[in-house]
Amino acid sequence: MNQERVVKAGLLGLGTVGSGVYKLVEHQKDEMAMKAGAGLKIQKILVHNMNKKREGVDQSLLTDKWEDIINDDEIEIVIEVMGGIEPARTMILEALHAGKNVVTANKDLVATHGHELLEAAEERGVDFLFEAAVAGAIPIIRPLKQCLAANEIQEVIGIVNGTTNFILTRMIEEGMDFDDALALATELGYAEADPTADIEGLDAGRKVAIMASIAFHSRVTFDDVYTEGITKITAKDVEYAEEFGDVIKLLGVAHNTEGGIEVAVHPMMIPKEHPLASVRDSFNAVFVHSDAADDTMFYGRGAGELPTASAIMGDVIDVIRDIQYHCTGRISCTCYRETPIKNFKEVKNKFYIRMLVDNKPGVLAAIASVFGVHKVSIARVIQKTKADDAAELVIVTEAVKEKHLEDALEHLVDMDTTREIGTVIREY
The missing domain is CATH 3.30.70.260 (ACT domain)
Structure with missing residues (x-):
């Protein structure tokens, strides 16, 4: 352990999640060297608006120039929490090509361009980690890549969108109609002003593409995922499900079959005895069935400032450890198969x-x-x-x-x- 060594990072974005990362870095600074083998310092924070007042943040760290980060040789880790495809994709590629390690929470980007980014990281022998891109605080990428690596995984199904799970929980437990449950979710801050990505299954679709790629060692992109949302579910359907001993959940479903990979997001009636049936409100859970481990389930907060920051910082600590032992890039792309995606029809x-x-x-x-x-x-x-x-x-x-x-x-x-x-x- 080198308690004198301090690894420097650049943070791209200071919104909800970026602020959570900054808070966790500050909170953990006294113990970081003990946990990771070296200290951590946020060297620069890229923001869109330099004039915006940001409580509790050292203003001298702020910059609106990407060059201040990419051209700083002291910065070894770039933490991307801006979201969206561009300019995040270009910046991450430039960082990787410059030999900087990257940690991201960007599900849109990983679900669409993950292969390109992982290849760039492999070329330079650096880490590209994205635990926070799926299911917030819940560890699922690392378990699929490492803990369950000896397994042949047959099924990954999960509740990976807190907004829709909150809406369906209110419909199930209080008999609310969809519109009223959505209005409540918006009022409480669970749903965005434009909830389309959540209620139409697009957000979950991106996360399922990422999990399926890793679980089945074959490339699955967001375009491969059949998506269907919850807007047509009625209180009457919830009553029928109850009559059948089921509950309705929006599930991401991925199966590894002899005929190819089946991957979709859609509402599903599941028996009340299934572990996923009891996942309530904004909580997420991912259920994995494999040959050796059999059934495992990962449960927790799927979004939010500190839960997502927790997953990001877990990756950052991993990178610091790899830097210390000169082994960055040790786990790169694991999609070594070319399994066909089954036509959903x-x-x-x-x-x-x-x-x-x-x-x-x-x-x-x-x-x-x-x-x-x-x-x-x-x-x-x-x-x-x-x-x-x-x-x-x-x-x-x-x-x-x-x-x-x-x-x-x-x-x-x-x-x-x-x-x-x-x-x-x-x-x-």
């Missing part, structure tokens, strides 16, 4: 379908016939009569290819006796 799922039809003889038989024509097997049917000579039907299918269910639903929509296809949700 070929993926098999069980389905819950809620629909409104004419309440008259022969309708149910006609619907069953349509499903039969399109190779869809029915597991159970629930019929509840409603007003206006209409009946509400809930049909649960056996596992069926997505394309066959899609064809069946298109056929049903064209039938005169079909008034509405309500909600379609996959079952675990």
Whole structure:
């Protein structure tokens, strides 16, 4: 241990997460040398607005010039918490090419350009770490890359978006409609002013792409992920799930199959006995099934200033240790396979379908016939009569290819006796 040695870092961004990183560095400064083998000093902080008042931050560290960081040979670690693709991608590539180690929380960037960045790091023998890009404070990247490295992982499924989990929890526990639950999430600060990335499954999709790439040792990008959000889920669907002994969660789902990698984000009914069913509010959890370790689950805070800063600082401490022992770049890209991504239409799922039809003889038989024509097997049917000579039907299918269910639903929509296809949700 070299208690005299101080590793210097440049921080890109001083928003919510950047401020959390700065606070943790200050909080840990007296023990950093003991923990990491050397001290840590934030040398420069890149900000957009130099005139903004920032409480508790040494103003002399601030700069709005990237050159002050990239051209500073003393800076060995660049910590990127700006978010977005550009200019973050260009800056990280320049830092890596300059021989600087990089720690990032940027899920958008890693899910889209991770391979390019990991290759650049490998070329220069430096670290590129991104634990904070998935599930905030929860350790999942390192367990997949290191702790479970001896396993053949078959399944990674997770609740990796706190906003949608908060909304669904309120719908499940308080019977709220989606719009009211979203309004509450916005009021409490769980949802952004524009919640699209969360409620349409895009945020979760990026995280699942990253986890699938690492778990299955083959490149998965965000464009490979089928995404579907929670905007069509109703209080009525939540009630039916309760009746079935299930709860509805927005899940990122990745399977390593003989036919290729299946990767998607969508709402799913899961049995109450499943460990993920009890994950409430804004908490995240990732469930991993593998051959040797069997079932493991990682649970905790998926976002926020200090939880995300915790994951970033875990990576920073790892980099400091690697610098001390001259072994940066020891764990680079682990995507050594070229497993195909399965076309989502070929993926098999069980389905819950809620629909409104004419309440008259022969309708149910006609619907069953349509499903039969399109190779869809029915597991159970629930019929509840409603007003206006209409009946509400809930049909649960056996596992069926997505394309066959899609064809069946298109056929049903064209039938005169079909008034509405309500909600379609996959079952675990």
